[in-house]
Amino acid sequence: MAEIDRYLKEHAARFEDELCQWLRIASVSADGSYRDDVYTAGEWLATQFRDLGLSTQLVETDGFPVVHAASEPVPGAPTVLVYGHYDVQPPDPLEEWISPPFERTRREGNLYARGATDDKGQLFTHVKSAEAWVRCHGKLPVQLKFVVEGEEEVGSVNLGPFLKQRHQALESQLVVISDTSQFGPGQPAITYGLRGIAYYELRLKGSKQDLHSGSFGGAVSNPATVAARLLAALVDNEGRIQVPGFYDDVTPIDDNERRQLASLGFDEEAFEQQIGVTGTTGEKGYTNLERRWTRPSYDVCGLAAGYQGEGAKTVIPATATAKLSFRLVPKQDPDKITNALRDFLQSLLPPGVTMELVDFHGSAGVVVPLDSPYVAAAARAIEHGFGKRPVNIREGGSIPVVSTFHDELGVDTLLLGWGLNDDNTHGPNEKFCLADFHRGISASARLWKELADC
């Protein structure tokens, strides 16, 4: 391992430069105007794998291709599937970026760019650790199978079919994903739970075109007002989601886990300062961490209706659109919730307004077992890379593929996050701490060795 650690130090600057190259490719999967960039970002990664001598394919799907690369089999050692994604979130709102989202900028030890931490930067640690093994020892101590998709930010709709189709080629003992956060700066973590997601676009339509709010106001249903009514009806004043049956499959948090979460010493004041608010809210009867990690939540992610320009325009909008999502906990079924939501919203619709509910993507939440030798191996590797033993945490976000891997390949996932909670992963000024980038590479390099000994 000493030789590898030396190699990582020697090549640290180049690793950063290469990541910067990749970040300049604006691979926004949600917006068709970036289509070519998404392809380019996938090809760029494939070239990295080919240069390492990995068997590499860009596998076409009904959407963007999957980069599929594999090192040589290692008899007697487990096979590890490393998952990541080369697509990124849209950069909006652009005007709030201090430096342009696709011209990576180093500031105060961080790398600022869309995708810096989610997920190009984090995934790249595993690419570079593989490089170190190949360059120092000619091969890896375990077989790695990389599966890097270009549609994570739009629901990974083509990953399931891909896994199904390549079921045999992807046989492995565990999945490793770095797309989560540490518990805090200097406190690495293994994430054992994720929330699922159900994301929708609600489209309401009233009159055939915008109406004068004076001549017509009071006698017609206004889609914007109806949107407000429907969206408000989805949650009560105590933060309980009102879709009938929504909580039917929610497992209540047990006292053990409550105590464990409480022992993490969550700093509410620091949390508020970090995001710039003077108070928090949420479902009654739960702590901040419990709300975000173990309870479902509801958010309106976008609203659009009528006149949004400068000044006043007295119209009754013909249409209103809302994007909304539920974060789900394990055992909640996104499809069941979609049906219940559609029925509930439909029941609230007044005459003169019709609705369409577009179901963007859904995935169940997941909790992975903590008592495997792989988890212990990961803890040792992280302690090596970060100089501190990781804590066990859950995470409020969704990595739908974790349940996909479980369902399609029958394997559990190790979530080893090198990011930080204030990395602005879906907002402006996304960043990745460069020290954590290098610690992540070191932990990853050690992980292959620790897993080989399992």
Added chain:
Amino acid sequence: MAEIDRYLKEHAARFEDELCQWLRIASVSADGSYRDDVYTAGEWLATQFRDLGLSTQLVETDGFPVVHAASEPVPGAPTVLVYGHYDVQPPDPLEEWISPPFERTRREGNLYARGATDDKGQLFTHVKSAEAWVRCHGKLPVQLKFVVEGEEEVGSVNLGPFLKQRHQALESQLVVISDTSQFGPGQPAITYGLRGIAYYELRLKGSKQDLHSGSFGGAVSNPATVAARLLAALVDNEGRIQVPGFYDDVTPIDDNERRQLASLGFDEEAFEQQIGVTGTTGEKGYTNLERRWTRPSYDVCGLAAGYQGEGAKTVIPATATAKLSFRLVPKQDPDKITNALRDFLQSLLPPGVTMELVDFHGSAGVVVPLDSPYVAAAARAIEHGFGKRPVNIREGGSIPVVSTFHDELGVDTLLLGWGLNDDNTHGPNEKFCLADFHRGISASARLWKELADC
């Protein structure tokens, strides 16, 4: 009058061409990028008045100038103030216009353009009727004082000061405004009541920037969700506005007026077809016409928050903005309502979200007396121009200047509308029926004569 009627016929085509010229000037007062066009539209009109030999001024204000023109005094005859506006509503949504909003197009007997009926086309009937008198008889039978402003669509904030300042020069016995609609095609009307308006922009602010809805969802107030809650809380399921004290000053409709409105034979089915809906709603206990003419109403005119692009973006928006308006009935005080609204919204705000309520403009509703000789004169003039006696109606929209004229100059207003309810005055494809344009000119020319005899 025969000579005048002949003149109007002879010059009908030119009148249309001139109106088209004026409509090509995109005088959108709400949007700063059209600033120069607003000035140009005012100057164009001033040139029309100067060509008629009227004493004409473009009077500077703190906003756009007022076109002020006057014909010679006529001893023994009343002085008539003709009001109109040369500014227009924004043309959004542009993509829904069949022909471009500022390249007037004639189709099926209509002239399509932003401002065709609101208010350039309607005002222009009085300019052309004045021309006919001047060209045929060298002078008008009454003194006309034109006051045409460029800020009606943004609240007429500088008209009050203008009227106050020119109080003496504007002395008159009545105001004539054509900025309303007929009761239906072929059924002209005199409008005796208007609703007032109070228009706001509600700005909500949460975290310092957009947050990842997975990592943070459930523990922070979401401005978009809060916007929905506040906007929904403003009205109950029976259409009653919930701002405390909102109905305190609302005069209940009396049985007499109920009967009169019922006698107009309102066609609910035609109404629904016209605007393309399969049902209407509104305050419980009132008919469609009563709701729109005699009762206050509430509408959300615009919504903007978070991600509005293609696909899914899982954010908790940092801000949310809504435009909303109340239509008011006589005696409701916009300022009183603004204060009550602000307090009510503030009382509903959860921790972690702050609000700003921008008060765009407000005006009271108005009902004008029907038993004056001027009303009788107008009815005769309209019968001459349109070939049918007008009915007496109210209108749901606001012409705030009607109360301004009452308050500043002490005169009542005759609202003589040549438009139609389906003219799309604030929406795409605004139009003006060309036959009504010419009937309006004829009625207007006769009106000056009828008023001279009062």
